[in-house]
Amino acid sequence: MNTQQQDLLGLRFMRLGMLALSAGLLVGVIGGFQFLFPEFLRELLFTKTRPLHVSLVVAWIFLAAIGGIYFYLPRQRKLKLASYRAVSWHYWIFVVTGLAIIASFLAGKFGGREYLEYPVALSIPIFLSWIIFGVNYFRTVRKEREPWPVYYWMWGTGIVFFFITYLEAYLWVIPYFRDNMVREIMVQWKAYGALTGSWNMLVYGTALYVATRIAGDDKPARSKLAFSLFFLGLFNLMFGWAHHTYLVPSLPWIRTFAYAVSMTELLILGKILWDWRASLESWQKNRYCSAYRFLYAADIWIFINLILALIISVPAWNLYTHGTHITVAHAMGSTIGINTMILLASVYYVLREELPQKVRDGCAGQVTLGFWLANISLGVFFLALIAAGVGKFMYDGPSFQEMMASIRPFLLLFAVSGIGLMVGLWIVLWHAYRLMGTILAADRPVDVKLGLPVGAD
């Protein structure tokens, strides 16, 4: 494998991520309509579509973030990866485990844990892949001679904490944890909250990396503000989860502490991106038009989510919003509005850098259409979920069905806007997928067994 081919391995992760997101959006739309019309595609039960949707979309976030790290380090930071063989292993473990997870859901075999609904045995290769990734990452970045910019710290912390919190999410297999319901719920929320925090580290690190590259100035990634974001993110990763547990009968100090630390992290990330946008010249915005636009959208979604997050983090209000669709709005606003927009910025930044002849200055019309369709639809989607959540907590009767009927118009709006969101993102993804394919096609032939360019180390 030549250097050029080795450097491009990360793009395979990104492309696979785009496929995962495309499929995850489709399953999400199907699930949205099943929510309203349970007879719709009855063979594919909601108990299958929901975990399929969650797993595919989370796979996109990881694949795009990991792919970026595998690409940026050797290609742009000039740090040769410690092992390219490990990257191939990582990729194929992801593919095989992912297919096994999809097959198990379709066959109705579940582990039945919130967010980690696949059979427990499939968590073993996932653990293994993170060890491979972590060892490779740290062996690579230790070769950096300069002090580490903040995104190295964020990526490294994200990897370590993902491993820890993923392990934590499986503590329930030990009877001590699952035999006490309150302990069981607290540990689950702790693990999931911190898991989200750990992938946010990977994604926010990517955001800062792309932002500094577009600006052509690495200083913001070495500033005190950037490191304060890192330490605050780390602090939130460890403690911020607890705002999900106000209503679990846990110790009062945990609730108070969670209230004190929640959501400050988003405020600082928003400030950094805001300052960065103000520092850009118009030629830089034009040159990296699509990447800039997605980062801009992420910035707007940060502030929207921040307002919602601050509201639902006040325990007295959380009392009403917890367990309603408002929590879903918060999750969707974060995973699509913030994480996906940042990762699409990363994808389009790569395309602009690698294909200067094909991706010229300015934004392609197709991408512009997809961008606006996705963001406007996401806005409607987000508001519909909030309205449904308000309807749920305002409902004062004893019947769950009656409550669901009362919020049905909002759920219908949510499902229809989901179609717009899916189509908008499909347009953006298809354009990027094709272009990234041309970058990879330039490096054939491919080793059929490995599915990677001939001569992988």
Next chain:
Amino acid sequence: MPISPAADRGRQLYQEHNCVACHQFYGLGGYMGPDLTNVISNRGAAYARAFMAAGTQAMPNFNLRDEELDALVAYLEFVDKTGTYPPENFEVKWYGVVAQEDDPR
């Protein structure tokens, strides 16, 4: 309160059928069905059992055997005794924190 073998079997069934996709405990889980933390106190074991035995328009019939239904009811009874959700008696402190007065502990 330790979990009984029957309730533990119910927990396994709850996971095998991926009930969390639609139902919640303490607000954690899906939104298609109701939160089940206190379904036993609020509706009774017979009501919960009837739903699980027959299914509804929204919930599929999982064709559960009698002993499986017993185990699931035992699990729901176990969860029910761990606390109240959402809290019925609470006090909101001046700085915004909620003290749950009906916390069983």
